[in-house]
Amino acid sequence: MAWLARRGWTALGADDIARFYAGEAVPKRSLVITFDDGYLDNFIHAHPVLTEFGLKAMLFVVTGWLGEGPVRRGAIELPNHRECKRRLAEGTGDSVVLRWSEVELMHSTGSFEFHSHTHTHTRWDLQLPTGPDRIAAISQELALSRAALERRLGYSSDHLCWPQGYYEADYVDAAVKQGFNYLYTTENKPNLRTGDPLHIGRVVTKERSAAWLGQRLAIYGSPLLSHLYTKLRKS
Ligand SMILES: [Zn+2]
Numbered sequence: 001m002a003w004l005a006r007r008g009w010t011a012l013g014a015d016d017i018a019r020f021y022a023g024e025a026v027p028k029r030s031l032v033i034t035f036d037d038g039y040l041d042n043f044i045h046a047h048p049v050l051t052e053f054g055l056k057a058m059l060f061v062v063t064g065w066l067g068e069g070p071v072r073r074g075a076i077e078l079p080n081h082r083e084c085k086r087r088l089a090e091g092t093g094d095s096v097v098l099r100w101s102e103v104e105l106m107h108s109t110g111s112f113e114f115h116s117h118t119h120t121h122t123r124w125d126l127q128l129p130t131g132p133d134r135i136a137a138i139s140q141e142l143a144l145s146r147a148a149l150e151r152r153l154g155y156s157s158d159h160l161c162w163p164q165g166y167y168e169a170d171y172v173d174a175a176v177k178q179g180f181n182y183l184y185t186t187e188n189k190p191n192l193r194t195g196d197p198l199h200i201g202r203v204v205t206k207e208r209s210a211a212w213l214g215q216r217l218a219i220y221g222s223p224l225l226s227h228l229y230t231k232l233r234k235s
Pocket of ligand 1: 036037117121162163164
């Protein structure tokens with residue numbers, strides 16, 4: 001984040017992305033920083049860093065996971081991701097997942113925007129066969145997540161990220177029917193102004209160096225380079 005800020009990168013939000021796809025100009029050095037799920041480390045670690053460097057991120061939250069209670073303060077030791085997932089599965093997720101109070105605080109300071117990552121993060125393709133029941137379950141998830149965001153933050157956007165990046169063609173139709181116009185995937189691909197906002201690509205960063213990030217930004221910022229690079233990756 002320090003590297004991005006030093007080089008004058010602008011972190012865009014949902015409205016900027018909509019304007020980008022509508023053909024409007026964005027700063028040359030623009031990127032979108034996204035987080036998925038809504039783990040507590042987003043508040044403990046990411047929020048102060050984004051605030052320090054004047055950057056903003058989009059957080060796709062699983063609205064059904066968010067807990068109640070006061071904002072957590074002071075030094076908090078967080079377990080690794082595997083343990084976080086274990087606690088969620090056994091019903092003690094509050095110790096590792098955001099609370100609404102924290103979501104409201106981050107939203108009010110502008111470090112994070114909040115968008116839908118469904119209500120329960122269920123991979124419905126593993127639960128139900130293809131068909132109307134599965135689409136009904138997904139549609140209900142999407143409606144619940146929108147309603148929760150509206151109730152707590154006073155708004156819900158038309159940006160959605162698929163759980164584990166998994167989607168099928170009829171999911172996209174269902175999301176559009178629920179009013180979502182910008183769908184985020186886990187596919188590595190460039191996002192061109194003339195591209196499809198229903199299949200937005202993202203690059204997973206994990207714990208890489210700033211130099212690695214700089215390289216990826218150079219590749220995906222250039223239609224030609226990214227085309228060659230994605231071809232090379234696939235071959
Ligand atoms: Zn997720």
